[in-house]
Amino acid sequence: MSYQDLTGKVIVPKDPNYDEARTIYNAMIDKKPAVIVTCKTKADVINVVNFARDNNTEVSVRSGGHNGAGLALVDGGLVVDLSEMKAIAIDPLSKTVIVQPGNTLSDVDAATHEFGLALPSGIIGTTGIGGITLGGGLGYLSRKGGLTIDHLLECEVVLSNGNLVVANKDTNPDLFWALRGGGGNFGVVVSFKFSLIDIKNVYAGPMFWPIEQAEEAMVFYDTILKTASNDLYGFFAFLIVPPAAPFPEHLWNQNVCGVVWNYTGPIEKAEEVFKPIREFGTPILDFVSEIPMPALNGMFDALYPPGLQWYWRAHYIKELTPEAIKVNVTHGSKVPTMHSTMHLYPIDGVCHDVANSETAWANREARWAQVIVGVDPNPANAETITNWCKNYFDALIPHAMGGAYVNFMMNEGQERIKASYKDNYERLVQVKTKYDPNNFFHINQNIKPQ
Numbered sequence: 001m002s003y004q005d006l007t008g009k010v011i012v013p014k015d016p017n018y019d020e021a022r023t024i025y026n027a028m029i030d031k032k033p034a035v036i037v038t039c040k041t042k043a044d045v046i047n048v049v050n051f052a053r054d055n056n057t058e059v060s061v062r063s064g065g066h067n068g069a070g071l072a073l074v075d076g077g078l079v080v081d082l083s084e085m086k087a088i089a090i091d092p093l094s095k096t097v098i099v100q101p102g103n104t105l106s107d108v109d110a111a112t113h114e115f116g117l118a119l120p121s122g123i124i125g126t127t128g129i130g131g132i133t134l135g136g137g138l139g140y141l142s143r144k145g146g147l148t149i150d151h152l153l154e155c156e157v158v159l160s161n162g163n164l165v166v167a168n169k170d171t172n173p174d175l176f177w178a179l180r181g182g183g184g185n186f187g188v189v190v191s192f193k194f195s196l197i198d199i200k201n202v203y204a205g206p207m208f209w210p211i212e213q214a215e216e217a218m219v220f221y222d223t224i225l226k227t228a229s230n231d232l233y234g235f236f237a238f239l240i241v242p243p244a245a246p247f248p249e250h251l252w253n254q255n256v257c258g259v260v261w262n263y264t265g266p267i268e269k270a271e272e273v274f275k276p277i278r279e280f281g282t283p284i285l286d287f288v289s290e291i292p293m294p295a296l297n298g299m300f301d302a303l304y305p306p307g308l309q310w311y312w313r314a315h316y317i318k319e320l321t322p323e324a325i326k327v328n329v330t331h332g333s334k335v336p337t338m339h340s341t342m343h344l345y346p347i348d349g350v351c352h353d354v355a356n357s358e359t360a361w362a363n364r365e366a367r368w369a370q371v372i373v374g375v376d377p378n379p380a381n382a383e384t385i386t387n388w389c390k391n392y393f394d395a396l397i398p399h400a401m402g403g404a405y406v407n408f409m410m411n412e413g414q415e416r417i418k419a420s421y422k423d424n425y426e427r428l429v430q431v432k433t434k435y436d437p438n439n440f441f442h443i444n445q446n447i448k449p450q
């Protein structure tokens with residue numbers, strides 16, 4: 001069998017669209033696959049998996065292409081490109097949606113919002129539903145609705161032997177457990193079924209404080225989230241104010257700290273909830289108001305178009321101790337370029353109602369997933385953003401839990417993967433050994449079979 005026999009659109013290096021097809025979100029990644037197969041159907045995926053396995057070809061799996069480490073692509077191998085599998089079927093009566101892996105978070109939002117429903121997921125609309133779900137899924141609705149995997153009801157998966165199987169709580173429950181956090185280790189997921197929550201409009205947006213108030217702002221933020229209901233969400237950030245509307249010109253290019261809030265409780269109570277927040281310090285920007293949920297989910301999409309250089313590192317954080325806050329302020333105040341930033345994403349609220357053993361995602365006792373992101377359009381600044389990121393990350397090691405959210409990890413080695421899955425790692429190895437004994441799917445945060 002040769003490449004010509006494959007179904008799906010086959011793209012090889014001599015094709016004029018090859019460079020476009022191997023371009024992913026992070027422009028720092030420059031991998032050169034031997035072939036990219038753009039699948040349209042489940043049969044295409046089965047065919048490609050069988051072809052690659054029978055020809056001893058390495059494969060990577062691409063959905064949205066957002067993975068920071070570039071795990072959607074493989075040098076010299078075959079990319080199973082799912083980005084054109086974009087069907088979505090919503091059932092507003094059962095409040096469920098079936099999503100193919102080529103959809104982005106914006107696609108899912110657009111389908112669900114029409115019915116006043118939402119899927120808890122991430123904060124940038126262009127992210128692919130495939131990778132974010134299999135790694136966990138953190139975002140504006142985490143405190144109220146949990147992780148994306150907490151809404152996963154069923155997957156259809158093409159295994160390394162080419163079989164298409166269903167995984168849910170009754171059928172292949174071990175696989176279903178592993179898919180909820182274990183990443184792309186077990187097969188190609190060709191369909192996800194999710195439950196949805198009732199969300200239409202929210203009271204949300206960014207609020208900034210001067211960088212000089214960062215230490216007090218972090219303490220205040222920590223305290224308010226500890227006591228607030230799960231209706232209030234906010235991720236803390238260090239950033240540089242973008243030099244563009246709608247930001248006021250006198251703030252352009254200033255280093256500031258801030259929180260992007262999302263309040264999902266009764267709208268008539270929102271002003272009351274935000275009164276103490278607005279009274280803290282001297283907010284220099286307050287864009288918090290009633291907006292549709294998709295407007296919040298897409299708020300930063302224009303600021304982060306595809307094609308920027310990205311380098312990021314991540315931690316799980318249990319406590320924002322005074323020492324940790326000092327480290328954050330020291331490094332966070334020195335965000336090196338306008339797109340670079342640090343975010344602390346809450347993973348408390350209802351995320352804590354699920355035991356670590358219930359899904360492969362093993363860090364429910366954490367209060368935040370922290371990500372330090374060096375971002376810039378200019379490759380000449382790659383070293384600057386990478387060094388800032390690494391130094392900040394290193395300084396936080398004594399204050400972090402060990403391990404990181406796999407969707408925020410670069411290629412950091414096996415020990416770090418084990419540290420991220422903790423007590424669930426051995427069980428993941430067993431599931432991997434059963435469903436992918438030869439480690440056919442290994443271009444990922446890899447769990448090695450026995």
Ligand SMILES: Cc1cc2nc3c(=O)[nH]c(=O)nc-3n(C[C@H](O)[C@H](O)[C@H](O)COP(=O)(O)OP(=O)(O)OC[C@H]3O[C@@H](n4cnc5c(N)ncnc54)[C@H](O)[C@@H]3O)c2cc1C
Nearest residue numbers: 063064065066067071072122123128130131132138184189
């Ligand atoms: C700008 C930006 C914002 C982000 N914001 C958030 C956020 O708010 N919350 C959050 O949780 N994460 C966030 N992330 C991280 C994101 O979850 C990961 O980058 C994730 O891998 C993206 O999914 P994708 O489908 O786009 O990835 P891809 O790069 O296409 O795939 C990444 C890996 O996932 C696996 N994979 C993907 N699809 C499948 C599939 N269908 N079957 C089997 N394996 C598959 C494969 O191992 C693949 O290598 C963000 C990333 C970026 C770049």
